Amino acid sequence: METIQPPNTAVVVVPFPAQGHLNQLLHLSRLLAGYNLPIHIITTTTHGRQVKTRIHGWNPLSIHFHHYPTDHFDSPPPDPTATVKFPDHLIPSFKSAMHLRQPFVDLLSTLSSAAKRVVVIHDYLMSTVVQDAVSYTNVETYMFTCCSAFTSFWYNWESTGRPSLDGELQSILKELPSNEDCMSTDGLQFILSIDVSYKRFSSGMILDSCRVIEGKYIDLLEQEEARDHQKLWALGPFNPVAITRDSSPNRHKLFDWLDKQASNSVLYVSFGTTTSISNEQIQELAMGLEQSEQRFIWVLRDADKGDIFDGEVRKIELPKGFEERVGENGLVVVDWVPQPEILGHPATGGFMSHCGWNSSTESITMGVPVAAWPMHSDQPRNAMLITKVLNIGIYVRDWTRREELISSTVVEEAVRKLMASEEGEEMRKRAAELGGRVRRSVEDGGVRRIELDSFVGHITR
Incomplete structure (x- = not known):
């Protein structure tokens, strides 16, 4: 520069x-x-x-x-x-x-x-x-x-x-x-x-x-x-906007798994730093991911505390035997991850997100379509921008259903639609084109x- x-x-x-x-x-x-x-x-x-x-x-x-x-x-x-x-x-x-x-x-x-x-x-x-x-x-x-x-x-x-x-x-x-x-x-x-x-x-x-x-x-x-x-x-x-592959010894271990996956085959799941999801909803989300039979990385962290260095963090329970059943199809991560690098990886083909603006811009920049699940603040309108205006995403749950428990069936259908359908593939093409224009800007x-x-x-x- x-x-x-x-x-x-x-x-x-x-x-x-x-x-x-x-x-x-x-x-x-x-x-x-x-x-x-x-x-x-x-x-x-x-x-x-x-x-x-x-x-x-x-x-x-x-x-x-x-x-x-x-x-x-x-x-x-x-x-x-x-x-x-x-x-x-x-x-x-x-x-x-x-x-x-x-x-x-x-x-x-x-x-x-x-x-x-x-x-x-x-x-x-x-x-x-x-x-x-x-x-x-x-x-x-x-x-x-x-x-x-x-x-x-x-x-x-x-x-x-x-x-x-x-x-x-x-x-x-x-x-x-x-x-x-x-x-x-x-x-x-x-x-x-x-x-x-x-x-x-x-x-x-x-x-x-x-x-x-x-x-x-x-x-x-x-x-x-x-x-x-x-x-x-x-x-x-x-x-x-330009992601350099990290080859250092400190590289996150999730990339060892991600490097083995096919192009656009992995759904990245993360709900940001201010969202805390109920145990019941986590069970449904887990079952939906499993039933979809799509590959995924799920960052399963609770919301930040005011002081992230103070005290213990909630331990979130997955369905019994979940990780064994999904095997190599999925990876659950509980620590802090380099999100832009995950979104920029060739294997990442979709992002289930709360649609915070950081996550939204990172996803758009990297050309990755979104399965939107807004939680609070500006997220419902960011989700509408992505799904209805830019047309590079679908809803898992729109804002009118915010008080509902989203069933595993709904999760499964949304994941399959984004990751394994013609409609999802068209969204991926539009997202890739928009991401390229943003990077050139x-x-x-x-x-x-x-x-x-x-x-x-x-x-x-």
């Missing part, structure tokens, strides 16, 4: 302490560091350790981490029986990060006295922490939203009085998942407690999205931002590369 010599510009990145948020801004930091920009990431000590533990495929030595201890916070286990799947058990850890306001001010004071310009990139949910940036004349702030442009557009449309829509959007609206049960009461109260009045001082918005994927919705959001005299930058995908002359160059040029002007 040709580097741009910045005129004494420093970048401060302020992520929200949930893995799906941390991951996105960590990868954006990696991209910006490639332009020889000094990058400073501010986190709590606990979540800084979490970030470094889970980095795969690149070395963050060029990034300055500033970890600050916060008061002890409760770190209860997730509740797999909860009807509303929003991770309430993480809220104490979210609140602990709000105490970073003073450390942020201290860091900003040091950097702003030495640099011509300090650029603050912060998660929307960290607006309270960064509000004092307005006191510095040489500081600019850019708000990051971790949702898809599709989901962000519909959130904005609902919050601005539901203005009239064109025909295509009217058609989508008829099937748009409701917001009901996407958030818990406590989760909604926490989000409403965030001081967003600071947004009026922002210099622009950053999306982890690509015009190749969501051009129409990025354009619509851009029009809304322009009315407020704001600039929008679509800099995604943030995740690496980051190359010289590609739309993402041009936009990222433009953003760096803007903040180093």
